Amino acid sequence: MDEKRPVKIQVRGLSKVFGKQPKKALELRDQGLKRPEILEKTGQTLGLSNISFDVYEGELLVIMGLSGSGKSTLIRCLNRLIDTTEGEIIIDDENIPTLSEKALLECRRRHFSMVFQNFALFPHRTVRQNAEFGLEIRGVDKAERQQIAQSALTQVGLDGWEEAYPNQLSGGMQQRVGLARALANDSTVLLMDEAFSALDPLIRKDMQQELLQLQSKMQKTTVFITHDLDEALNIGDRIVLLKDGEVVQIGTPEEILTQPADDYVRRFIEGVDRSRVLTAESAMRPVRSTARASDGPRTALHRMRDHSIDSIYVTDRDRRLIGLLEAEAASKAIDAKSDTITDHLTQDFRKVPPEEPLQNLFAMFSDKSFPIAVIDEQQRLLGVVVKGAVLDELARAGEQ
Numbered sequence: 001m002d003e004k005r006p007v008k009i010q011v012r013g014l015s016k017v018f019g020k021q022p023k024k025a026l027e028l029r030d031q032g033l034k035r036p037e038i039l040e041k042t043g044q045t046l047g048l049s050n051i052s053f054d055v056y057e058g059e060l061l062v063i064m065g066l067s068g069s070g071k072s073t074l075i076r077c078l079n080r081l082i083d084t085t086e087g088e089i090i091i092d093d094e095n096i097p098t099l100s101e102k103a104l105l106e107c108r109r110r111h112f113s114m115v116f117q118n119f120a121l122f123p124h125r126t127v128r129q130n131a132e133f134g135l136e137i138r139g140v141d142k143a144e145r146q147q148i149a150q151s152a153l154t155q156v157g158l159d160g161w162e163e164a165y166p167n168q169l170s171g172g173m174q175q176r177v178g179l180a181r182a183l184a185n186d187s188t189v190l191l192m193d194e195a196f197s198a199l200d201p202l203i204r205k206d207m208q209q210e211l212l213q214l215q216s217k218m219q220k221t222t223v224f225i226t227h228d229l230d231e232a233l234n235i236g237d238r239i240v241l242l243k244d245g246e247v248v249q250i251g252t253p254e255e256i257l258t259q260p261a262d263d264y265v266r267r268f269i270e271g272v273d274r275s276r277v278l279t280a281e282s283a284m285r286p287v288r289s290t291a292r293a294s295d296g297p298r299t300a301l302h303r304m305r306d307h308s309i310d311s312i313y314v315t316d317r318d319r320r321l322i323g324l325l326e327a328e329a330a331s332k333a334i335d336a337k338s339d340t341i342t343d344h345l346t347q348d349f350r351k352v353p354p355e356e357p358l359q360n361l362f363a364m365f366s367d368k369s370f371p372i373a374v375i376d377e378q379q380r381l382l383g384v385v386v387k388g389a390v391l392d393e394l395a396r397a398g399e400q
Contacts, residue, residue: 019044
């Protein structure tokens with residue numbers, strides 16, 4: 001995650017105690033006792049303990065953990081559906097736990113939309129009427145809210161279903177209506193609480209991909225709750241991993257897999273298909289040598305021989321990738337007395353962005369086994385991936 005993005009939500013020292021003696025529970029927590037001992041001694045449940053993290057503008061942050069880890073409590077604290085015991089939740093300079101009821105209502109309307117696991121649709125309302133419900137509550141004019149709701153339904157692929165009722169829709173389509181309702185509200189933050197957990201596995205995968213496509217277009221700040229590690233790794237820019245109400249690790253999917261914080265995380269990630277999560281960047285190696293477009297064939301061939309390689313990538317002065325020159329082509333250019341190499345380049349090679357999953361790279365290695373070029377958005381050559389490096393990276397990650 002690019003931490004140069006503005007911070008949208010700051011969570012600092014957040015704790016939640018369920019019970020009538022929260023102060024006593026926190027005192028025991030500060031003495032080093034954990035949730036089970038605190039419950040045994042006081043009857044109080046330490047739902048969350050000293051949680052701190054940031055959510056960046058446009059980020060899809062996943063909060064995950066097993067049942068009872070505190071993830072659903074945490075997301076409900078963000079918009080104060082559950083009052084906190086201590087700590088700060090700051091969004092646009094407003095500290096949510098300290099807001100008056102009136103200010104809290106306005107904050108929720110302005111900043112938060114929520115998508116629930118059980119769809120939470122009104123059975124007597126049509127798809128369009130469900131999608132525009134939040135706007136109706138806010139008093140938006142009927143024609144305007146219908147137009148906004150229609151646009152949201154189009155975004156989630158429900159054109160033509162506007163007059164249908166929820167019982168006429170599949171589970172995946174019902175969840176799309178819930179997502180459209182949240183998008184129609186045009187809040188700055190989207191909260192999704194186990195939003196896909198009730199769906200069949202194939203539909204769930206489809207919804208994950210649709211969410212990623214929407215996120216790519218809209219860059220909506222999203223906090224997504226799940227207990228499913230595969231889901232977290234698939235959609236999250238970063239993951240906050242909870243255990244017994246405490247943060248165990250915060251990191252990108254790749255960091256969670258390759259740099260687990262402790263034995264709990266190591267056990268948690270056992271059995272994960274790392275090739276689906278690790279990226280080309282993790283297996284990328286520096287380019288041993290490159291040629292410039294202005295080089296002659298003798299210079300390029302000399303560089304290949306110096307580095308014991310039989311092909312070389314060719315870039316311009318800004319390191320933008322132009323093509324690849326094979327040793328045989330360079331020799332032919334010399335025989336033809338050619339002064340440049342640009343007419344002898346091949347485009348018969350593979351290039352990928354740094355975030356390309358490793359699992360996609362195996363099929364890209366041709367019989368000639370050219371290294372796969374890793375390029376940025378400006379087509380600049382960042383490094384290369386060779387087949388052995390992919391296998392080494394997966395083996396290294398498996399040893400963590």
